[in-house]
Amino acid sequence: MSARLAIARExxxxxxxxxxxxxxxxxxxxxxxxxxxxxxxxxxxxxxLGPGYFRIPxxxxxxxxxxxxxxxxxxSQAGIDLVRDLQTGFVxxxxxxxxxxxxxxxxKLAADVSRLLAQALVVGMIGKMLxxxxxxxxxxxxxxxxxxxxxxxxxxxLSCWIALRTRAPESMAVFVHVLNMPLLFTSxxxxxxxxxxxxxxxxxxxxxxxxxxxxxxxxLLFGRLGETWGMLLPLAILAALLFALARHAMARAAED
Numbered sequence: 205m206s207a208r209l210a211i212a213r214e215x216x217x218x219x220x221x222x223x224x225x226x227x228x229x230x231x232x233x234x235x236x237x238x239x240x241x242x243x244x245x246x247x248x249x250x251x252x253l254g255p256g257y258f259r260i261p262x263x264x265x266x267x268x269x270x271x272x273x274x275x276x277x278x279x280s281q282a283g284i285d286l287v288r289d290l291q292t293g294f295v296x297x298x299x300x301x302x303x304x305x306x307x308x309x310x311x312k313l314a315a316d317v318s319r320l321l322a323q324a325l326v327v328g329m330i331g332k333m334l335x336x337x338x339x340x341x342x343x344x345x346x347x348x349x350x351x352x353x354x355x356x357x358x359x360x361x362l363s364c365w366i367a368l369r370t371r372a373p374e375s376m377a378v379f380v381h382v383l384n385m386p387l388l389f390t391s392x393x394x395x396x397x398x399x400x401x402x403x404x405x406x407x408x409x410x411x412x413x414x415x416x417x418x419x420x421x422x423x424l425l426f427g428r429l430g431e432t433w434g435m436l437l438p439l440a441i442l443a444a445l446l447f448a449l450a451r452h453a454m455a456r457a458a459e460d
Contacts, residue, residue, distance in 0.1 A: 208307045215298075215311025216318075222285065223319055237274045237327045241267065241334055244394070254398045260425065264338070267331035268348075268420035269393030271324040272413055275356045276387060278320045280380045282313070282360035283367025290371050295457055305454040309364065309447070317356045324352050339427040347423040347432045354439040355416040361446035368453035393417045415439050 245263035253265055289295045299305045332338060366379050388394070390404060391413035397405040408414045419435040422428045 207302075208304055211302050211304055211307045212311035212314065215308050216315040219285075219312055219315025220319070223315070233274070233278060233323055234326060234330075236277070237270050238330060240270050240273070241327075241331055245331075245334065245336075252399075253396055256398070257396060261335070261337070263331065263334060264336045264425065265396075265421070266394060267328065267336045267338070268424055269391075269417045270331065271327050271348075272352065272355065272417045272420060273388055273393055274324050274327050275320045275352050275416075276359060276413060277380075277384060278323060279316065279356045279359035280363050280384055281376070282316045283363035283365075283379075284373070284376050286312070286364055286367040287371060287373055287376060290368070290457065295368075295454065299454060299457060305457075306451045309361075309451050309454050312364070313357055313360050313447070316360050317353050320356045321349055321352055338424045340424075341427070343429050344423040344427055347429050347436075348420045351416045351419040351423075351432070351436050351439065354436060354443045355412060358412060358439060358443035358446050361443065361450040365446065365450040365453050368450065368457055387411060387413050391417060412439060412442060 241263065245266055248262045248266075251262045253260060253262065257265055286295065295308075298308055302308065328338070338344075363376070363379065367376060370376075390407045391411040392400075392408055393413055397408050397414070400408060415435055415438055419432045419439075422432045422435065
């Protein structure tokens, strides 16, 4: 194994160890999606989803959106650990000693993304047990996993960039609370765009949470895998751009 891959592997392993040492936050991260499914899923079970979702129960419709929401909330906190590591000087020492900031960041994001995918899988299984009807085959699961991974990498990179630029816990709290809810409620995670006011539907089509929610629905509700891959291309571009931005900020962290 090359030195760069070893750096990424050890960074990812460190991230997983830190998560497993704190099982309570991991458990509580599943409570909110469960409440959304129990409350919204059954409260709006008679909600008319409109054309395109005829005879699809609201719980089935909203489950992919709740999986995406779980990733959104988790990825937004990816930078919190970085703030702690910056304050102790750990990030600066790592970057200076290895000279590979991109691989350090890749390892951290790999741990975060894999953890969030596991959480989304658990949420999906709970939704299935509650009565959601999904199209389950390996192709649909693969497409859904790729979509969630790209979204997690993009939003996690943004969170890391903010942490590296500000180095303040307060800025991360502002980021989490100010951005998450507007992103959620201006997307199709909870309702289809045809049921939105025109101005909100126009905003929603540019929302990355809409891209991943709709991609999951096309794969897991209808099995339309060919269409879904095309929907994931903008997410891949966004993830690459935000990763490059965060990598540059991490490289500069060692110079300060």
